[in-house]
Amino acid sequence: MKKLFILLLVACALVLVSCGENEASQAEINNAEEKQLIPSDISENMAQQLLNGEIKVDNYGDKNNLTVAEIGYFGTPLKYTLVDLDEDGARELVVVFAPSEDRIIIDVSEGTSTAYYLPIRWYSDIKKDGTAGWSASAFEHGIRKIKLSNGEVELEDIIVYNTNDGIFRVNGKDVTKEECNIALSRQDEKEAVEWIDIE
Ligand SMILES: [Ca+2]
Numbered sequence: 023m024k025k026l027f028i029l030l031l032v033a034c035a036l037v038l039v040s041c042g043e044n045e046a047s048q049a050e051i052n053n054a055e056e057k058q059l060i061p062s063d064i065s066e067n068m069a070q071q072l073l074n075g076e077i078k079v080d081n082y083g084d085k086n087n088l089t090v091a092e093i094g095y096f097g098t099p100l101k102y103t104l105v106d107l108d109e110d111g112a113r114e115l116v117v118v119f120a121p122s123e124d125r126i127i128i129d130v131s132e133g134t135s136t137a138y139y140l141p142i143r144w145y146s147d148i149k150k151d152g153t154a155g156w157s158a159s160a161f162e163h164g165i166r167k168i169k170l171s172n173g174e175v176e177l178e179d180i181i182v183y184n185t186n187d188g189i190f191r192v193n194g195k196d197v198t199k200e201e202c203n204i205a206l207s208r209q210d211e212k213e214a215v216e217w218i219d220i221e
Pocket of ligand 1: 061105106107108109110111112113114
């Protein structure tokens with residue numbers, strides 16, 4: 023009888039320990055979800071300081087603490103705009119470099135700035151809602167959305183127009199070429215961002 027009582031006690035203890043573990047892992051999951059960094063708006067003043075090198079960019083790939091000019095080893099800064107590309111309520115700084123017109127996007131979250139490099143053919147003709155054009159070849163192009171978070175850039179294709187393979191897709195659904203053309207002309211009508219020349 024005593025043995026049975028001890029066995030019961032051990033069993034209860036094991037149940038309690040495993041419940042505790044479950045609570046701990048749930049707490050870890052909650053912490054990870056809370057770690058989503060809060061985006062910070064880039065003001066016109068901060069944009070100027072980033073452009074003239076008074077403020078350095080914290081992260082660019084595996085490099086740290088670079089000025090915009092140092093990041094732009096592929097050209098010289100030509101023009102810029104401040105726009106909320108991923109519609110999270112905070113503006114990013116987009117700098118276009120000459121002669122390629124390739125661009126970098128600088129995003130600030132919780133005081134840490136991160137720059138992303140995007141060739142023009144990946145993200146061109148940027149609209150005020152952050153949608154932009156892409157082109158893979160003479161036959162394949164489209165429109166995409168961008169999302170920047172925790173140092174990651176995600177490009178989501180919302181229009182795919184491929185005359186070579188006969189693929190026409192809008193918001194992940196196959197459509198006719200005509201329907202795809204209508205979606206492309208609606209995109210054309212959207213207001214483009216306003217570029218400011220860099221002296
Ligand atoms: Ca944003």
